[in-house]
Each structure stands twice: as C-alpha cells, then as structure tokens.
Amino acid sequence: MKIGFIGAGRMAATLALGLAQSGYHIAAIASRTHESAQLLAETIQGCQAKENSLDIVRNCDFVFITTPDDSIEAVVDQIHWREGMSVVHCSGAKTSDILKKAKTDGAHTASFHPMQTFPKTGGGDTELSGISFALEGDPLVLNKLKDMASNLGGWSVEVSAEHRAIYHLSGFLACGAVTTLINQASGLWEILGYKREYGLKVLLPLLKSTVASIENHGIADSLTGPISRGDIGTVEKHIEALQQNAKSILPLYKSLASGALTVAGQRNDIDQTSEKALRTLLDDHI
Secondary structure, eight states, X not given: OEEEEEOOSHHXXXXXHHHHHTTOEEEEEEOSSHHHHHHHHTTSTTOEEOSXXXXXXXXXXXXXXXXXXXXXXXHHHTOOOOTTOEEEEOOSSSOGGGGHHHHHTTOEEEEEEESOOOOGGGTTOOOOTTOEEEEEEOHHHXXXXXXXXXXXXXXXXXXXXXXXXXXXXXXXXXXXXXXXXXXXXXXXXXTTTSOHHHHXXXXXXXXXXXXXXXXXXXXXXXXXXXXXXXXXXXXXXHHHHHHHHOGGGHHHHHHHHHHHHHHHXXXXXXXXXXHHXXXXXXXXXX
16 A cells, blocks of 8 residues: 655654554655655655655555645645545544545545644654544545554544544643643743743643643542632632732633532532532632
C-alpha cells in the first residue's frame, strides 16, 4: 500500500514519520508550498515531494488530507479521485461527509484523528504511542485505520458523525482550555509583583502532579483545594480578591468552582450544609 499526504504541516510530519517508522510505505507528499513538501519528504526514506495534489492521486492508493480544516473540502473538490482508492482527512471536528467529491468519484472515505496536541515547536516528534485515534467513515477504510492506530502504539475509537463536534470539544477542554486557564493563573502573579513567566514556573509542578494524580487515582480523588474541603471562608476570600484585583476572571472562577463542587459531591466529603452554603455563595456572584 502506497500512502500519500496532501499537506505537510505539523499533523502530516508527525503522522507520516510515525507510519514510516511503523513499517508503512510513505510514497509521496504534496503541499501548498513545494519547499515544505520537500523538507518533510527528505526525512522519510523512499518518499518523494510532488508538485501538486494530482501527482499524489496518481502515485498513491491511500491518501491522507492533512491541510487546515477549513481547506479540506476545497482541496478535495479540485481533484478527480481514482475509483477504489482510500481518502482520509485528519480533522477532529469535521466528518467524512466533507470528502463527498472523492466518494462520488468512487473512492472510499473516512476520518482519522489523533487525540493529541501538535504545538508549533514540536516538529514531527510528537508522541503518538498510547493515544486514541477517532475513526468515522467507510468500514473498508476503518479496518485499515484501526491497524494503523494499533501499529502506531495507540488505540482506536469510533465516533459517529453526529457526535463529532462534542468529541472535538472534549479535546479542546482538556488541552486548549487548560492552556488558557494556566495563562490566567500565571497572570495573577503580575498582581503579586512578579512576571507572568515566574508565575508559570511556580505553577507547572502543581499542574504536572495534578495530571499524574488524575492518571493514577481518577478525577474525584485528585480534587484538592477549598471546594473539596468545604472551606467557605477561603472561597469568600477568593471572590473578594478577584472583585478587587481581577474582576474579569470572576465569572470563570465561579463556573469552575461550581464544577469543582459537583466533583467534590461525588466523594461525599462535604456535608450538605457546607455544600448548600457554597452553592448559595457562588450563585450570589454569578
């Protein structure tokens, strides 16, 4: 099976290198700029950089579309696909329906999304082992994608087209939203007279230990802080401090605190009186 890539960004670099190291033949890569295709192709033995997407279709029988999400459908619509070949996009939020032109041409279509972050500074060395890959589409292609996920050291999960946006949202909350939250938390250190970068240095060990605890003990048993103890006085001080120094963060704090109270309730560590008082305190400031 000759695999080709249309798009040579961070997703393509990680997936193409991972598949090549797993024994798959990555035959060709094309990109909007030929230079980026060449740079990636040079890192994979036996891979060629092609001038355009049509060359990928001619030379490969399994093609990954790894362009930005909003470009996928336009790229697919410009190509005449060969009957019987497989065409797969790697968007987390979009379904295989955006590959309808390829399907009309007789190709088998699907989506294949690794639940992983691909930061700009990561190159192609982002870890794929141990992660999940969301699949949706033609059963004939899904069988091949399941094998790929397994050979990459990961595991596959089928997510219906109906729930694709919810699936992607869960990833955002666990990654992009956490990054944003850490930005807010480290920013509070500027009020203390320190730089934001110093605040991040202080908070990173806490973040790492929290993630490790969640992995080893689960969510409910990893919750710490005043909400988990039913410490009404401390929560009052938090709200007062935000009202005086960072009022824009107050709605975020109250929403997160309310969610933490729900998690704390799963452990039955807070008596009903304290829980009701905390709910009232948070509701009064929402």
